[in-house]
Amino acid sequence: MNIQRSRDLREDSDYTQEYIAKLLNVNQRTYSRYENGDRAIPIELLSKLADFYDTSVDYLINRTNIKTPYPKK
Numbered sequence: 001m002n003i004q005r006s007r008d009l010r011e012d013s014d015y016t017q018e019y020i021a022k023l024l025n026v027n028q029r030t031y032s033r034y035e036n037g038d039r040a041i042p043i044e045l046l047s048k049l050a051d052f053y054d055t056s057v058d059y060l061i062n063r064t065n066i067k068t069p070y071p072k073k
Helices: 004-012 017-024 028-036 043-053
Strands: none
Touching: 004 017, 004 028, 004 043, 017 028, 017 043
């Protein structure tokens, strides 16, 4: 699964792959593989990214074009 939107959000916010990798507690090379679709990103990390960028997992994986997160219950 390619998480291109995560890359776009990261670049728009001027974050480096290294910064996001540290946030997710993975090395930069692993995170690069997630962004490029060379390696599947675990759901826990995908959820963490969605929370960090204040969006939904569905937005990150291109299931919706609505950027705002779902309302909390």
